[in-house]
Amino acid sequence: MKTIMDEKKVVKAPRPEEKKKEVNTVYSIENFNLWYGKDQALKDIKFDIPEKQVTAIIGPSGCGKSTFIKALNRMVEMVPIVRMSGDINYRGKNIFENKYKVEDLRTKVGMVFQKPNPFPKSIYENVVYGPKIHGIKNKKILDEIVEKSLKGAALWEEVKDRLNENAYGLSGGQQQRLCIARCLAIEPDVILMDEPTSALDPISTLKVEELVQELKKEFSIIIVTHNMQQAARISDKTAFFLNGEVVEYSDTNQLFSNPSDKRTEDYITGRFG
Amino acid sequence: MQGSIRQMIKDKKEKQQSRSKIVEKIVPGILLICAIISVLTTLGIVFTLIVETITFFSQVSVIEYFTSKDWYPFFESDPDYGIWPLISGTLLITGIAMLVAVPFGLGAAIYLSEYATDRVRRIIKPILEVLAGIPTIVYGFFALTFVTPVLQNVIPSLPVFNALSPGIVVGIMIIPMIASLSEDAMSSVPNAIREGALGLGATRFEVAVKVVLPAALSGIIASVVLAISRAIGETMIVTVAGGATPKLTLDVTESIQTMTSYIVQVSLGDAGFGTTIYYSIYAVGMTLFLFTLIMNLVAQYISRRFREEY
Amino acid sequence: MQLVDQAKVKSRMQTRLKQNKVLKGVFFGTTIFALVVLVILLYRILTQGIGYLDLQFFQNFASRFPEKAGIKAAFFGSLWLMAVIAPVSLIIGVGTAIYLEEYAKKNRFTTFIQINISNLAGVPSIVFGLLGLTVFVRMLEMGRSVLAGGLTMSLLILPIIVVAAQEAVRSVPKELREASYAMGATKWQTIKKVVLPAAIPGILTGGILALSRAIGETAPLLMIGALTFVAYLPENLLSGFTVMPIQIFNWTSRPQTEFHDVAAAGIIVLLAMLLIMNSIAVLIRNKFSKRL
DSSP: OHHHHHHHHHHHSSOTTOSSOOOOEEEEEEEEEEEETTEEEEEEEEEEEETTSEEEEEOSTTSSHHHHHHHHTTGGGGSTTEEEEEEEEETTEETTSTTSOHHHHHHHEEEEOSSOOOOSSBHHHHHHHHHHHTTOOOHHHHHHHHHHHHHHTTOHHHHTTOTTSBGGGSOHHHHHHHHHHHHHTTOOSEEEEESTTTTSOHHHHHHHHHHHHHHTTTSEEEEEOSOHHHHHHHOSEEEEEETTEEEEEEEHHHHHHSOSSHHHHHHHTTSOO | OTTHHHHHHHHHHHHHHHHHHHHHHHHHHHHHHHHHHHHHHHHHHHHHHHHHHHHHHHHSOHHHHHHOOOEETTOSSSOEEOSHHHHHHHHHHHHHHHHHHHHHHHHHHHIIIIIOOHHHHHHHHHHHHHHHHSOHHHHHHHIIIIIHHHHHHHSTTOOSSOSHHHHHHHHHHHHHHHHHHHHHHHHTSOHHHHHHHHHTTOOHHHIIIIIIHHHTHHHHHHHHHHHHHHHHHOOHHHHHHSOSOOOOOOOTTSOOOOHHHHHHHHHHTTOOTTSHHHHHHHHHHHHHHHHHHHHHHHHHHHHHHTOOOO | OOSSOHHHHHHHHHHHHHHHHHHHHHHHHHHHHHHHHHHHHHHHHHHHHGGGOSHHHHHOOOOSSGGGOOOHHHHHHHHHHHHHHHHHHHHHHHHHHHIIIIIOOSSHHHHHHHHHHHHHTTSOHHHHHHHHIIIIIIISOOOSOHHHHHHHHHHHHHHHHHHHHHHHHHTSOHHHHHHHHHTTOOHHHHIIIIIHHHHHHHHHHHHHHHHHHHHHOOHHHHHHTOOSSOOSOOOSTTSOOOOHHHHHHHHHHSSSHHHHHHHHHHHHHHHHHHHHHHHHHHHHHHHHHHHO
16 A cells, blocks of 8 residues: 555656646446346446546436446445446456455445434444444544544534534534544545435535545545536546446546537436436 | 554454454354244144144044043043033133124224324323233233122122133233224225215214225234134133133033133143143143134234235 | 205214214223223222232242231242343344344245244243143253243243344344445444344333233243242242242132232232333333434
8 A cells, every 4th residue: 555655656746736647546347237137227337437536426317326336345235136247346356256355345445325324323433333343442543543534524623522422413414424434434445425415405515525525635536426516516537327328437527518428418418317 | 644544454354354254154053043943932832732632642532532522531430531611611701702802992993093183092002002911810810809799790690700700801801902903904094095085074983984994804804813812822811710610501601611721720730740631731732722823824814815005 | 956965965964973973982982991991900909909018928928828928939930030031032032033134035934934933922822831841841851940931931922022123123224234334344243233232222122021921921830830839939040939920820719818819919019010111111112212
């Protein structure tokens, strides 16, 4: 991990603001198909997701964007009738290989869900859940993790005096940031966000969006959103999904200002979906 | 700091994983064993009853068991083992109980689901729960020391032990069961159907009887069948207040004996292990088990087969 | 020509409304009947038993003389019995529920277990007594002991606990499980740290209610031979014992009416104990239903 980071610094050092820098790939998806029973939900998906950027997945309801993001940490397997073919490579390794432990994958790839889903425990216990199940028991370290993660999720100032109160007492927006903090506590490599603001009010949404901008300095973020403006505001890359296929995938600026596919244009100009 | 937790988790991984690997393998096995215990219980019941019943029938003829009209196991010189008096006693109690429980239980169910306000329902339902939670020995005590004397005022010739008093009390005991199961069935009839009828000018009563009752009929019948099964298996009330005189009779004022109270009578007595009397309780238990099993299966069949889908 | 004769409708309306009113009263009456019975029952028992309910009643063992008869052995017998039933039935019951809800595949075997459990709930308690007598008392040679009685009763209330625990486990939102899995937790970690803690209130409520059912049961314990005249306290799991319902049964069966009053006193103690247990269950339910 350290060496990669060092290397990049070397590459970046001469001209840090250069646009076309070398970027590492976290995910590379190759000919990925997925079926729910007989219905094919994802068709021949094929693209690479860069490191330390925000990649947005957009598309109308039922286009498979949620299914896709859940395939990236194999949560999709919780649906019993699911079938898949093709590869999803995370850091160069196929996550569907037999010896690949799904728990390992999910330790490195965190997820934030559509509806805030804190555990019915204290704020503190929510954050230390991950570190604890991964064997970190030292109280001092846990305290540090809680502070750091809550700060990372821009929640520390609001809750530092009531860490032992039940998380259900927080507002929806706070709960969602707590879920992000819970995710940060095990220092993932990638954070998947499945429409993280769809259940939030505009102010909370703004806070989460700002947070995403902060987080991409350290984490690779993949975010599913039904809100095109949101994708335009916060993402570096955007993939447009339609009927289980990737219609277009490019830099966000380009996709929104100059889409190359007619269907993309129709969607972003609001002609359907 | 960044990366240090990641490193820590990585360091712990080896240890964590080897342990969790074992745990993840063992736990489902342990839980499966728990689940199998319930199956073993059923097998144990069936096995116990069959084996001991077979032993009983090696000493008493099956034909006598099903054809003789007398049950006198304690006649040392010439015992009779005809099951009918015990069955008739059981059914007599069950019949009386149903005459009490069905009207009152159903009436309460209709009131709760069709007339009562939320507030009234919140008061009455816990009371029914309390009634359902009272131990049967307490009901037995109530039958013997209160209901029987009251009945004796009405029917002076009524003996202390009779079928009527425990029958009534068994009925009272199962009122909550019929009331709450039937009420569930009636409340699950959608309001839209009720409003449709009320909108046409039907009274509450007409809605209850002509619309809700037919729609909830399968659930109501299932609850009655379950209640019958419960009454058949009831032990302490009839033991305390019903007497110990096996008799093939329909006279509710006589002392009788049910299958359950016979089993208790033997277990309280000094019939030693290995005697015919000892084995007879298993044959009676088997008969009782079959009766209740059939009732339960019928109830399940009715509620599954005729489940209303809205 | 008019299809509806308005005059006729109007005249019938009166009778229909009257009928509705009368029958509403009838249905209310049937509902109140249960309440009336409950009041009479409690009143009778209180007035009959209160005279015998003194400190001595708790300090004395059973006796041939009503005024010396006490419930000590039965009271402690019931506690001993509870000490066996609670852990055994909770562990097996919750284990079964977790297996069925979290691990079992939807196949015939699982359906079979489920149907088996609901049928077991309908088996008369006295039949469990026959099972206990044969298997625990005779085959496993536990004798007429607290252990044999406790195991028999555990099996009796097992279906109630399984069903309550299943419901509690099922009501834990899917989102909480997902959150845990997404952190890299294993299945058992998720169950142990997320599902069970969230389900505990429901499990406890159901468990206590089941336990109170066991405390009031008489028939199965008569079968396995819990004694009716005990003048000592159980010393270990293999001791002979009696319990409150059996002691009450014993007193009720005596011909002397003084003993009926003693029985009423015993019933007061039994009902008080059940009341306490039920209140605890309700408290737990109310306390936690607010939070989730």
